[in-house]
Amino acid sequence: xxxxxxxxxxxxxxxxxxxxxxxxxxxxxxxxxxxxxxxxxxxxxxxxxxxxxxxxxxxxxxxxxxxxxxxxxxxxxxxxxxxxxxxxxxxxxxxxxxxxxxxxxxxxxxxxxxxxxxxxxxxxxxxxxxxxxxxxxxxxxxxxxxxxxxxxxxxxxxxxxxxxxxxxxxxxxxxxxxxxxxxxxxxxxxxxxxxxxxxxxxxxxxxxxxxxxxxxxxxxxxxxxxxxxxxxxxxxxxxxxxxxxxxxxxxxxxx
Amino acid sequence: xxxxxxxxxxxxxxxxxxxxxxxxxxxxxxxxxxxxxxxxxxxxxxxxxxxxxxxxxxxxxxxxxxxxxxxxxxxxxxxxxxxxxxxxxxxxxxxxxxxxxxxxxxxxxxxxxxxxxxxxxxxxxxxxxxxxxxxxxxxxxxxxxxxxxxxxxxxxxxxxxxxxxxxxxxxxxxxxxxxxxxxxxxxxxxxxxxxxxxxxxxxxxxxxxxxxxxxxxxxxxxxxxxxxxxxxxxxxxxxxxxxxxxxxxxxxxxxxxxxxxxxxxxxx
Numbered sequence: 001x002x003x004x005x006x007x008x009x010x011x012x013x014x015x016x017x018x019x020x021x022x023x024x025x026x027x028x029x030x031x032x033x034x035x036x037x038x039x040x041x042x043x044x045x046x047x048x049x050x051x052x053x054x055x056x057x058x059x060x061x062x063x064x065x066x067x068x069x070x071x072x073x074x075x076x077x078x079x080x081x082x083x084x085x086x087x088x089x090x091x092x093x094x095x096x097x098x099x100x101x102x103x104x105x106x107x108x109x110x111x112x113x114x115x116x117x118x119x120x121x122x123x124x125x126x127x128x129x130x131x132x133x134x135x136x137x138x139x140x141x142x143x144x145x146x147x148x149x150x151x152x153x154x155x156x157x158x159x160x161x162x163x164x165x166x167x168x169x170x171x172x173x174x175x176x177x178x179x180x181x182x183x184x185x186x187x188x189x190x191x192x193x194x195x196x197x198x199x200x201x202x203x204x205x206x207x208x209x210x211x212x213x214x215x216x217x218x219x220x221x222x223x224x225x226x227x228x229x230x231x232x233x234x235x236x237x238x239x240x241x242x243x244x245x246x247x248x249x250x251x252x253x254x255x
Numbered sequence: 256x257x258x259x260x261x262x263x264x265x266x267x268x269x270x271x272x273x274x275x276x277x278x279x280x281x282x283x284x285x286x287x288x289x290x291x292x293x294x295x296x297x298x299x300x301x302x303x304x305x306x307x308x309x310x311x312x313x314x315x316x317x318x319x320x321x322x323x324x325x326x327x328x329x330x331x332x333x334x335x336x337x338x339x340x341x342x343x344x345x346x347x348x349x350x351x352x353x354x355x356x357x358x359x360x361x362x363x364x365x366x367x368x369x370x371x372x373x374x375x376x377x378x379x380x381x382x383x384x385x386x387x388x389x390x391x392x393x394x395x396x397x398x399x400x401x402x403x404x405x406x407x408x409x410x411x412x413x414x415x416x417x418x419x420x421x422x423x424x425x426x427x428x429x430x431x432x433x434x435x436x437x438x439x440x441x442x443x444x445x446x447x448x449x450x451x452x453x454x455x456x457x458x459x460x461x462x463x464x465x466x467x468x469x470x471x472x473x474x475x476x477x478x479x480x481x482x483x484x485x486x487x488x489x490x491x492x493x494x495x496x497x498x499x500x501x502x503x504x505x506x507x508x509x510x511x512x513x514x515x516x517x518x519x520x521x522x523x
Contacts, residue, residue: 071492139392144475146493167392168474169481171489179474183376184391 032060033227035234036082038073039065040089040217041174042113042193046250047087047238054237061230069172070094070148077102077222084231087219087238089113090148094218104228107218110238112253113191114214115149115156117205118180118198125186130160130207133187141176141185144169149176152213153189159212177202191215196251216255289506296503297496304500312478313486314504320394320482321462324401328409328458333451335406336413337443341422351414358407365403366471373399374472396473397480401462408461409454416450417443456516460509 035054039047044067051063066073066083070093077083078100086102087110088094094107119127125138133140142164143150150169157164167185170176176188181201195204219238225231237243244254297304304310339351357365371377373390383390390396424446428438444451466484473480475489483505491498 069492075491075495141392141474144489144492146489166476168476170475171470171485171492175470178471182370182374184370184374 032062033058033230034062034064035084035227035230036064036066037085037087037234038077038081038083039067039085039087040070040073041067041172042089042191043067043087043217045197046246046252049246050237050243053242054234057237058230058233063234071096074100082224082226083222084225084227085219085234086222087217089217090151090215091218092151093148094220097220102222102224103220104223104225105221107220108235108239109216109255110219110243111217111247112214112255113193113217113251114210114253115152115189115207116192116195116210117187117207118177118190118195119187119203119205120180120183121200121203123203123205127187127205129205130156130209131162133164133189134162139184139186140164140166141168141170141179141188142166143173143176143189144171147172148215149173149189149191152215155213156189156207156209160207160209191251192253193251214253217252292499292502292506295499297500300496301500304494304497305504307497309477309481309486309490310497310501310504313481313483313501316394316397316478316481317463317483318508320397320401321459323398324405324462325455325459327398327402328406329451329455332406332409332454332458333413336410336417337439339410340414340417354410355407357404358411362400362404362465362467362469363471366400366468369396369399369403369468369472391472392474392476392480394473394479397469397482400468400472401465404465404468405458405461408457409451412450412454412457413447416447416454419450420446452516456512460512463505463509463512 037047037051047065047067051065054063055061068076070088070090073086074088074093074097077086077097086094086097088097088107097103098107117127117130117133119125125132125135127133127138132138142153145151145154149172153164168179170179173190173194176185177190177194177198179185180188180190181198187205192204192206192210195202219235221228221231221235238247248254305314335354339347339354370391372379373383373396374380375384375389375391390399420443424442425438428442429435433441464484465482466488469480469482470485470488475481475485481489483501487498487501487505490501
């Protein structure tokens with residue numbers, strides 16, 4: 001009998017804890033206003049800074065950031081995830097969003113990014129050019145062609161007239177970077193901004209052919225936005241000199 | 256004595272009725288997502304989606320690596336379970352907890368740990384390098400990752416079976432003059448065979464579903480390291496229909512494996 005009561009009470013406790021977890025998710029709504037921004041993973045550092053800036057400029061406003069692969073984020077938005085702003089790491093992914101009619105206005109390009117070769121700090125395979133990546137016994141890791149950084153890699157191969165035989169085609173640019181920083185791979189292809197962010201953990205090798213493959217980053221206010229004006233103000237901040245300065249410091253190019 | 260047992264058999268212990276509510280909710284929680292997957296499948300292209308080159312390569316790679324890692328689990332897990340179940344020594348309890356650690360560890364952490372062990376700059380990296388072995392980015396890395404996460408399943412079910420079976424027959428056999436190897440081969444193993452089978456099935460199923468440790472440690476390349484779960488995760492980027500179709504294939508394989516094991520031996 002006592003054990004049954006204990007079981008019942010622990011069941012109640014479980015329900016209560018579930019309810020409180022659910023309540024936590026809503027707590028953003030009471031009192032202040034919130035802008036929810038879905039942004040490509042490569043924007044993590046820059047947008048975190050810009051969000052702080054935005055909160056300082058707007059009393060009582062909170063910016064909620066969700067970072068992930070652009071395709072992932074669009075998939076979530078298509079399934080009805082509540083967000084106000086979406087910033088994509090490439091045009092193709094933004095096109096998917098506009099094809100679904102989720103935007104409230106035209107997307108605007110706010111940054112560009114190019115590929116760079118990345119190696120461990122000691123550059124064990126002595127890579128100095130894109131052609132070196134195709135050398136014998138060089139362990140090259142790239143993004144899979146299915147994801148944006150992989151599509152850019154394929155274009156870079158075409159521009160350079162070099163066919164790579166990578167040892168691994170990773171899911172995301174961060175996965176590529178991790179394989180290089182851990183020393184498993186001799187070289188990888190990532191974005192310039194990733195090399196900047198990784199600092200001394202890696203060695204960057206720019207290559208001229210990367211100029212042929214420029215990734216553009218578009219941003220848009222979403223149709224579902226609760227406060228469209230406030231969402232537009234965040235977009236304006238990204239496009240302003242302040243925003244462009246922060247993006248420039250992270251290695252992004254101007255649109 | 257016999258009479259008492261009969262009355263007990265005639266009046267089976269009833270279940271408290273309230274128990275059914277959470278039981279049904281729990282079952283629905285597990286089954287509904289499966290129904291959702293089936294509902295999402297694009298049946299008109301199902302055949303094409305699951306027979307594409309990438310899908311087939313991933314499917315066979317998954318089956319091969321899972322079979323290999325299950326064999327490794329048996330080869331090392333059975334002796335581990337026997338030592339843990341039959342020998343009392345200092346630190347046995349601690350050792351048991353540590354061996355079971357991969358059960359609760361996030362697979363990504365397992366992948367990192369393997370990287371720091373077998374990677375080029377890992378603990379054994381220079382030794383492996385001297386032998387001319389490169390583990391990272393190879394199918395061997397996939398098998399290692401799967402074995403790491405699946406081994407505890409085999410050890411747990413084997414150890415449970417060994418403890419349940421007890422040592423009565425082993426003691427009798429030994430007293431009749433059988434050596435330790437004979438006792439192990441003729442008495443211990445046959446007694447715990449159902450436990451071994453259910454452990455092997457669990458290990459195989461766990462290997463089949465392995466994702467985190469593989470993507471961290473082995474990389475992802477068609478036909479070499481890109482197993483079915485990795486292919487599903489990748490396809491989801493561009494072709495969600497293909498991802499759903501492959502997900503269903505994985506579910507069906509898992510159900511088949513468990514169903515076959517249940518039927519043939521009454522295990523699990």
